[in-house]
Amino acid sequence: MKKLKIIFAGTANFSEKHLSALIKYNYNIIAVITQPDRPFGRGQKIIFSPVKQLAIKNNLPVLQPLNLNNEKFYKIILNFQADIMIVVAYGKIIPQIILSIFKKGCINVHASLLPRWRGPTPIQSAILFGDKKTGISVIKMNDKVDSGDIITSNECEIKITDTTKKLSNKLSKLGIQTLLDALYKIDNNIDSSKKQNEQYATFSKKILKKEALLNSNKNAKFLERLIRAFNPWPICYFVLNNIHIKVWQASIIKNGPCKNTTGRIISINKKGIQIETKQDILNIEKIQFPGKNILNIQQIITSNKNNFKIGKILF
Template sequence: MKKLKIIFAGTAYFSAEHLNTLISSSHDVVAVLSKPDSLSGRGQKIIFSPVKIISINNNIPIFQPDNLNDQIFQDKLLHINADIMIVVSYGKIIPKKILNMFPNGCINIHASLLPRWRGASPIQSSILNGDKKTGISIIEMDDTIDTGNIIHSITCNISSKDTTQSLSLKLIKIGTKALLEVLEKIIKKSIVKKKQNERDATLSKKIHKKDALLNWNLKAEELERTIRAFIPWPVCHFILKNKAIKIWKAKVIPLNKKNFSIGEIISCNQNGIQINTLYQILNIEKIQLPGQKIMDVKNVLTSKKNLFKIGTIII
């Protein structure tokens, strides 16, 4: 089979696994684009993206431009003479001039069944919304976000226990396989394109760290979905006695306690911490206290039971 010269654009772990697949394939990854390095912690330590680490380990040239419209950068990209650009969770909008630079265009691997959940957080949005299925869409890129023609899609079921972390792994497994199939079709010129139906389009919003503070004025079912959607980041939490307590596992108790306040701890036992919500009860089973590891609530209660007094109202 013919070998394609590929420029890969990506940043996060989801991207990195697709890059690994391409490196292990018969194709040639000739360059990589990734977002500029980030800074973390009080010491402002420089953090390389997962994609950058893989690129360095495989001696692949990497570009991290602040400005994709920079003419010098674009000239360098053009002179690589790649056949195609593949974009997976890159995090920057790619200008039309770059999209038109390659004989086989640019394709994007997106973690939803487009046009549902266009945008920055498709995996989280599918869990937040209580969707029963999602999938991978591979599309031709155009100059607007996630609106291009669909050239391949595959469905994946969402379980009632899936977190963003576990669902991402499912989608990586089917996405990497689908990517290689699409590249083979591109070589054989057997791609079938399908326009997206704008009437079915929904947009996923960017998730911020502040979104992880739980709002007890929501239903228990909504809170439980939010907890799963925000694992591994930003991880839901509540504030109790000036401590930010992260929640790693919870379930809904289908009882409606109207004689308790919203956000009130109504029970605390070996099964968890039961908190009254707008509708039904949220039972918190795994938590993480500041500076400590993730623990089952029953183990935390042996030394911290006074922290979770029945009748306490969490704002």
């Protein structure tokens, strides 16, 4: 059986795991598209994307266009004579002129049960809005965001302790399985695809760093989900003595509506720092000071008791 000639487009760690699986199973990857190199961190050092690093390691041609919608890039892709393009968390919209090149089309591995949570942050949104399940959808790409026909999909339970990092790891494994199933169907001309029901479409949005600042006027359930959704980036925080302190883990203590001032420390014990919110208590369990290790509550009580006193307003 003739192997599909594949161009793979992706950037993030989630993408890299899918590309790694395709290489492991000897799929015919003839080129890789990834986002341009960007400076990272305080030192603004240029860092290659995880996908680019893997491609170089496996001697695959790497393309990093600034603009996908131009004639030069179109001709480069055309000359590869690929059968199909696979897109996994690439981070840019693929223009129709590129989508139309491939005789087997372009497919996208998306980390949600479409049409729920189209857009750039489906995993974070599923956690933040309290979804009980999510999953992977492999779709035929068209000129609209995440709206193509679903080739195949698989569900995944969201646990109450799942962070974006944990759920991403689960979904990457499920994504590989779902992608391989989709490629088998495509390679064998099995079309069981179905259209998305636009009536149920929801949209995730790009996350901004400023949204990670905790606000006690929200209820504890929302704040706890926000902390999990923003782990490992951008990490929720509060400001104490002009210092940004990151919150890595919290839980909820049911207490009903707030009777006093929101954001106030009402108790500190071995279980955590308890903060009154609009509804119920947010129990902070792990925090991190700038440049320091993550601290659990026992370490907080021992080394930072002067910073956290009952009655103090944290956020």
